[in-house]
Amino acid sequence: MTFMKHDQGTSGIQEIYCTINRELLSRERWQAILRCKQDFLQNEAEDPSKYPYMDQEVAASWIRSRRRGVNPYSVVTNSNLTPEELAGILNKNRRLIDATRSLADSFKEIIMACGYILYLFDKNGVILLNEGSLESFASLPEFDSRTGLLVNEDSEGTTAHELCLRLKRPVQLLGPEHYCVAFQNSIASAAPIKNNNGQIQAALVFVSQPLLNTPEEETLRKIGPHSLGLVTALAVVLETQLRLNMAGNLLSEANEQVSIYQRQIQIANDKFITIHSALDTALNCMDEGVVTIDPNGQILHINPAGMRILKLRPDEVSSRNINEFLGSNSCLMLLAKKGENITVEERLLVGNDRYFYHINIRPVVQQSTQDLELAVLKFSSEKVSAQQNNKxxxxxxxxxxxxxxxxxxxxxxxxxxxxxxxxxxxxxxxxxxxxxxxxxxxxxxxxxxxxxxxxxxxxxxxxxxxxxxxxxxxxxxxxxxxxxxxxxxxxxxxxxxxxxxxxxxxxxxxxxxxxxxxxxxxxxxxxxxxxxxxxxxxxxxxxxxxxxxxxxxxxxxxxxxxxxxxxxxxxxPLRERGNDIKLLSEHFIENYCRKHGWNIPRLSPAAQKKITEYQWPGNVRQLQNTMIYAVNTVQGDVIKPENLPDFILMETCPLKVEDIKNGNKHVGDMLCLENLEKAAIETALLHANNYVPDAAEILGISRSTLYRKLKDYDIEY
CATH class of the missing domain: 3.40.50.300 (P-loop containing nucleotide triphosphate hydrolases)
Known part of the structure; x- marks a missing residue:
């Protein structure tokens, strides 16, 4: 099976590319597929997908056809639609049928000279039109026409038009690739026909006259590319003709005379200019910046507010790119290319200034390919400086x-x-x-x-x-x-x-x-x-x-x-997380040292014991600040107990409560929790030069909590 790539965009039929491998049209391949077909029809256990030269899509279609009980020796010749159903289908596709018949008449001499039969199928497999002589097909009892017959995988098995509609691309079947034996000496080429919305509405098919059981290499190489290329080109012409006909019908309904039509074009053009001017004026009056960019970020249009935001002069707009103003980690262009309507916060680099803006992204994409055509960016008029943003x-x-x-x-x-x-x-x-x-x-x-x-x-x-x-x-x-x-x-x-x-x-x-x-x-x-x-x-x-x-x-x-x-x-709380205290201690030490490019010290067993015994009322935040303190006070490569803050050493002191009660009253007063907490706060304020936010960070508590404790303990700062 061979195929062409055949794309249709919003602006018209695009370039057609065709690649046909010579090996796919060889006499050897024909014979191999024919042998596979014979084995498949004679033995239900045969799997055609394992044979050399067999296309996997064709093999899958053969298997489906056999499972559905399709008779490979039978051809659909009798109408399987009611007259009312057929009339409705033909009426629905009247414009397509008329355009195809007109196109076929233009190429009738070529079709007849080559011995081709031209078929037009709707998307369900109903034959809407056929042109050419059926006399060479001895297995078809009716030579005049097959129009009105429903021919699909359920009735005739594997066919070029069925695979074309299923795979949504041009398809060519060699004779033995057909499931129906009646067509196993013919080459069939099919191409899809799309409507204005890019959806497949029909298939155009060329079927060659029956060849010899195994045709010559030269015959295959002439018929194959010729028929596939011709049917694909005709399908493209037909799509174009249908669009032109539709446009012509709409224009003819709206314009009875050429002079009126020209006048309406002039009016429409004047309105377009007026609307464009009004839109431009509206954009100029907006306080929010509006920038239109292409898929590469090149600025296509910008309103005055946008020029003020980006600090651009009118004469330099067309030469600037939005990427010049975005940070290296910006995801704006990626989101635009994905076609997402979204509002993001982006940092703009404008000269030496750094601003954060909320940017509303509205991409405009091609309907068929969904590729980005352009994107409209709306900048919120309320910018936030980087410093405010971080705060x-x-x-x-x-x-x-x-x-x-x-x-x-x-x-x-x-x-x-x-x-x-x-x-x-x-x-x-x-x-x-x-x-x-x-x-x-x-x-x-x-x-x-x-x-x-x-x-x-x-x-x-x-x-x-x-x-x-x-x-x-x-x-x-x-x-x-x-x-x-x-x-x-x-x-x-x-x-x-x-x-x-x-x-x-x-x-x-x-x-x-x-x-x-x-x-x-x-x-x-x-x-x-x-x-x-x-x-x-x-x-x-x-x-x-x-x-x-x-x-x-x-x-x-x-x-x-x-x-x-x-x-x-x-x-x-951290005290209930077991070994996480040791894990997090080492994690914070390593991260802090790597950040500053320092050697990473290790915790001594004694220091680790102190850390594990402490209850950590400030939890993970307090542990992190403690490790920072330890790293900054360590002498050498080992963190010892003396490198830990005093409040940890005092709270983990091994003195018993009874000893304190019965012993030195000064020691008892010193180890009172309130006194320890007050001492820790005063120590933190000393290290922070009485700056409360830094002291709160050292202690591992919130600023509001520290303010409250300062008031409770009557500590001046």
């Missing part, structure tokens, strides 16, 4: 692969989180401070919507009077100190991505009702605003508090709790 926590760098553990219970919870990540429902992550709740949130985000923004909000760290404007944004002039142009809130900036609300238990009750309405309606109104704006985001909330108990105590809204806790994950 807002909008970079999700952690993945599930980066979370380290050997603890069975922890790994079980991690697998559950991976399953939850594939769900669109809200997720509540619970656990003590420092257990890695935000890492879980980032990993879930990088599974759900890695191309979207990740907006992290710590509900405990924001002042009560500002949290609403931070979450929902505000319009210009809403309150004293508000920016003139207004500012989007974290929820609005999370559109198309994930909103992570950390310490959700500290959210004011009055604001919980507003958040609940946002989750239900998926829309927000800025502070001082008058209209709602649609938002689409995933929500992940986290807390180290018992929200269920808070609901009982009327400290947290019950309806919001059940909305947040559709899927709940609980992260165990």
């Amino acid at each position: 807002s926590g909008s970079m999700a760098v952690c993945t599930f692969e980066g979370i380290v553990s050997e603890n069975k219970d922890f790994i079980k919870g991690l697998e559950l989180a991976k399953r939850f990540a594939r769900s669109p429902e809200n997720i509540l992550v619970t656990g003590e401070s420092g257990t890695g709740k935000e890492l879980y949130a980032q990993a879930i985000h990088n599974v759900r919507c890695p191309q979207g923004p990740f907006m992290a909000v710590n509900c405990a760290a924001m002042p009560r009077e500002l949290i609403e404007s931070e979450l929902f944004g505000y319009e210009g002039g809403s309150f004293t100190g508000a920016e003139r142009s207004g500012r989007p809130g974290k929820i609005e900036l999370a559109h198309g991505g994930t909103l992570f609300l950390d310490e959700i238990g500290d959210m004011p009750l009055e604001l919980q009702a507003v958040l609940l309405r946002t989750l239900e309606d998926k829309q927000i109104m800025r502070v001082g605003g008058s209209r709602y704006k649609k938002v689409d985001f995933y929500l992940i909330a986290a807390t180290n508090k018992n929200l269920y108990q808070m609901v009982k105590e009327n400290l947290f809204r019950e309806d919001l709790y059940y909305r947040l806790s559709v899927l709940t994950l609980t992260i165990p």
